[in-house]
Amino acid sequence: MRWHHDHVYDGETMTHPSDSPAWRNFTETHPHFASEIRNVRLALSADGFQPFGQTGQQYSSWPVIMTPYNLPSWMCMKDEYMFLTVLAPGPKNPKDKLDVFLQPLIAELQSLWVDGTVTYDVHSRTNITLRAALMWTISYFPAYAMLSGWSTAGKQACPHCMSDSEAFTLPHSRKTCWFGNHRKFLPVEHPLRHSRNLFRRGRTVSHTARPTRSGFELLDELDSYGFLPSYEVDTEEHNKELSKLLAGGWRKRSIFWELPYWSSNMVRHNLDVMHIDKNVFDNIFNTLMNVPEKTKDNAKSRADLCRNVHKTRVAFRYWQRLISKGNIFPRKRRKTSSLKMVERYTLSVFKVVGRSIGASKSRHLQNNEYHAVATYMLLNCAETRSFVQMYENHLRSSVPGIYNADVDAQLQQHFFQWFKNYETLNQDFNISPDIKQLALGPQFKVKCLRGYCVNGFKFHTKEDSTHKATDNSGVHVRGVAGDGTSTNYYGIIDEILEVKYAGNSQSKTVLFKCTWFDTHPRLGTRVHPKYKIVEINRKRSLRYYDPFVFCTQASQVVYLAYPSTKKIISDWVYVGGLKKREYIQQIRSDTDQVDGNVANEAFQNHESQSHGLETQLLLNTQNLVYVTVMYDNDIDVGTQNSDTDDVQAFTDESSNNQSEDSE
Template identity: 50%
Template sequence: MCMKDEYMFLSVITPGPSNSKDKLDVFLQPLIAELHSLWSNGVPTYDIHAQQNFNMRVALMLTISDFPAYAMLSGWSTAGKQACPHCMSDSDAFSLPCSGKTSWFDNHRKFLSEDHPLRRNRTMFRRGKQVLQSPPITKTGGELLNELDEFGFRPSYEIDSDTINRKICNLTRCGWRRRSIFWELPYWSTNLIRHNLDVMHIEKNFFDNVFNTVCNIQGRTKDNAKSRADLVQMGIRTELHPSTTDGRFLKSNYTLDKHARQVLFRWLKEVRFSDGYVSKMARCIDMNKLSMFGMKSHDCHVIMQRLLHVVFRELLPRDVWEALTELSIFFADLTEAYIQTNFFQWFRQYATLSDAEIELPIIKQVAGGPLMKVKTYRGYCINGFNFHTVHDTSFKGTNNSGLQVSGHMSSGNVTELYGQIEEIIEIEYPGLPMKQVILFKCRWFDTHPRSGTRVHKKYKIVDVNRKKNLGYYEPFVFPTLASQVVYLTYPTTKRTKSNWMHVSTLRRRAYVTDVEANTEQNQTEANDAFQADESELHDISTQFLLTSQDLVDVNVMYDNEIDLNSTGSETEEVQYSSDDGRDIYDESE
């Protein structure tokens, strides 16, 4: 939500033809002065709920930036062997002998437990080296501020600050370059997290390096002659050392040949997601050079978390694919929020009551069955998902017909049902007030663990067989119980794998409903807006997968008035409805 135009507040614009870098504090002075006033004095604010004014005080929690901008905001240099703001002077970084680059390889073992066997391993990391030291202790904000005061660093907006700070850096050999202006805020040293790194920028850097190396893009791959020579000097990865006969470097098992790259980029050019989930990747693919260009950070984010384990599963060796899959799962877990929601508690309560105990008129009216006429729709938006039928999706460049429902099978086991929406219908029950119910008529994929649906034991990757359908099932389901998924075929050169599709779950679209100030008891039924992907944990049985008995003779829908097996009319008129936070696209009646 904070990235949308209506919620963005532009506070600082840095003028000039070049990057301000260490001089950024000069332009931040008005902002810091205002933040200091908002904390010390506050500002009169109106509380719409209490309908009264109060004095609101404002505090800056943290900054969000990429790693180079971290140096501009914090005053700690992100270049050189002391670039890590956590290890600081206790860094184990070293320079690679051939390429001359700074490397933090094998710096992570000290964060393992003291009895971890990898600490004593001499062959899998740097040759003959064990790691016995303890991890560095994280310094508090007060300790960092005292350290800056002892060194005598000055803010960059003071006169002669550049000369003084440079002399201190040369004498102390520390990672500090200046005193950040944020330390002037009275509460800044007590914040637990002062500067936060933007994960999406980091994901893009990982994507560029991994993808260019696997695809062996000339000039961009990290697998070059200097990196191979560094492996020789470090004594690791002997399979990548040059040949003893002619001195040529052998082809690595983590790079694709030309034919595999053609399969990969052709698949990326044809992949389809739901509306607005990702930009059209076909515009970023050059089939002549077999490379990608113009990728946005969000596009790289989607590939890293949703497609990385799909695109390389059939094209790379298993050990390489597992390493990339764990990298993809790491970023997905890092940015994922888990939300548990319960649906239709009132329906569960009254569905178990006998006829003699039902007293509410609305329950009796529903039990009498729906009217003889129904409406069909080509699309339906609910709970932040935009669903469309298979027929409507076939004419578009996006894919919105996949869905997932949790439930109990006839055997009693809890499982996930995956399917596609064939029809979207609205049934209406008699009596006042009028009661409409939207139902999805679906085609479900077979849930057999080997022939229909398979789940990777280690990474929980779900695949379904497009040729296998569930034999005995009820096709109807409530839209509120469905989560949207996209089915992706694997880029592969093997015909035996062509029938299997990967199930990729999607995030909800966040939207906010306006609150009317004149309503005394205003109740909004809007979804909470958030940025991170989410996973919903449902405890839902198949009693919510409607049976023919629940619909009280569903055959009334197959009369001459409307045939649910037909595609319906081709009317382009769109009807929008905002009841219960839903939008309905009207196709025909």
């Protein structure tokens, strides 16, 4: 709350409202309020919206939001520091009656200015009398009339010129136009003041714009006219008659004039530039592109141009030529060098696809994570498979009769260090520089992502899915061990990491850090003997540490618990596969052959044989409707059916529930 006072203004770039002249004027005008730098300075913004959308029922609601400007510029406009103080209901636009809903807010602002409120300062551990003041309002142009009381329609719509406006009505289209009205703000000697061809035909400007009127002058004018606040009873007709009689822009006496300091504010109302920029851009773009029913180029507008503007035919011919050639937004030609560009060699593990979701944060890898990432990248890189084979041959020649499981363990524990210290790494010129960078290991600093879209799925971490109605953290990977056998691995995404390597900016990849469930056929994974439904014991996980997998190798699954309190059932969850987005998946028959390509499958240590099945789960909002099972014909399902231990592991309750759900 002290930042606005401690912030130093460089005198050139305005980075915070405290750098503005209006802020400094308020400080000089009210020194008693400014003496306590913790006093709150507020801004009020109002806008209408359709809660049912553009195609639904017409219903206009108007929220009023307050924002404290004591905070830094990167905090004061965040959602958590914007307070919804008033919500004017519909179904119609409140217009001048918005002051009725603002009465409690204005009364509280008056109390906070005069009396304040006793507040405990945690930083200084003292009680202070905290006061608050409203600096200005923020709105788009139509809402400006609702807050200020000055009409934004007609020839006097400009809140600066007011009755000094030089707007005129176009004779053919009957629209109000301010073309050339801005020339009075130019210096007296400026040549554009005397131009008769560039603006309205045959007209020059010699007078200057009147000075900006203060709040005291405007309030005296309102009181002299006799306008009343719109929240009082039977004031609407009174204000309308006064507005017609005076032929001015005032429509009411705004409720903000009841604030004791409002008249002394240098700036009382601000316009939202976003709405103005959008409306101006839409009109210009639709006219240039000749969008049907949205273009402003018609017979009446051309007739008005020919009457008021010089050389209109030349201008229209110029735009017509640009539109016909498609050169409305010409691109500058880049200078190309005569030198031949050398194609940058990129490893297969650095081909990042997909996109991240939400904000990210950085952290550093721990030693075990660093070793696991470096090893996983080397074992799954297509360009380093020859070195993996070289290391395996070295192990088998050194230890004759070594088991495949021991070879896999040695690869996980020592291959990264062996490859890093490989004696020919810096001598063999056939080795790519990218492989040398891969041998040095990744950077310790990684980027943690909240979610990631890849392979037609939207993945989220378990932490990010905790407070959501849907859970997108389930993941399935088909792993390939060193002996060539494949295994289905099911897990939960703990983190989504973007890992970078030294070198060019393309040397990076996205990994899922997962907690993998146990793949043991009796203790961790089981298959229903009849319906081939996969179940996972969520209480058991893999014994070894190998948590990482490429995002491109993962598919999404969902884990559904059974409605039972028995431990033999409650520990087990059903694994359901999900369909990819924007794809229509065809269910294969038993006679179809399965693609045996394992080039893009993940390298994982194995403890059990693959069950070779995938499930597709179709759900409605209430009940489980339909379950289909797809078989991989290259797996001997009959052998699994004869396993009596798997059959006995299923209780009658779970079997009956699954049978009813499948039917």
